Amino acid sequence: MANRTRTPCVGICSTTYGDDVCRGCKRFSFEVINWNAFKPEERESVWKRLEKLKSQIMASRLKVFDSKKLEESIKYFQLKIKDDLNDLSKAFEVIKQVSESFNNLDEFGVDVFEKNKSLTSLKEEIENELYTLSKAHYEKYFIEPLNRNKSM
DSSP states (O other): OOOOOSOOOOSOOOGGGTOSBOTTTOOBHHHHHHGGGSOHHHHHHHHHHHHHHHHHHHHTTEEEOOHHHHHHHHHHTTOOOOTTSOHHHHHHHHHHHHTTTOSOOGGGTEEESOTTSOHHHHHHHHHHHHHHHHHHHHIIIIIHHHHHHHHO
16 A cells, blocks of 8 residues: 555645535545545545546646656655656646646656647646546445435
């Protein structure tokens, strides 16, 4: 099991306002509320789901052509990115952290497919898609089964 940070929280929680899926970390409201009571394998399951969704989104938008360069640049620019993430998830975190400062990600070993798109726009699109996918996952696997059980 990977050595994960204490929580995926990014300090922008919308579950306190009634959202079923947090707009910040993309966890489900019950995951946010019960995080400290979760067993390590439950936490790891949440981490894996989030990483899988991020990787799915990133694979359609960019390619990491040099993993070593990605690692070196993360260290050089002192970005706070965990080394237990896969390359696509690291690229996601890079975009979140440098979208305002960089025009492209070449020095990170990352090739963005849409060359004319700003990193800020790309970041917003990725965040929105991650939220949409997380919400769809929540509705399919938690809301629909509850509704089916009520009608039985």
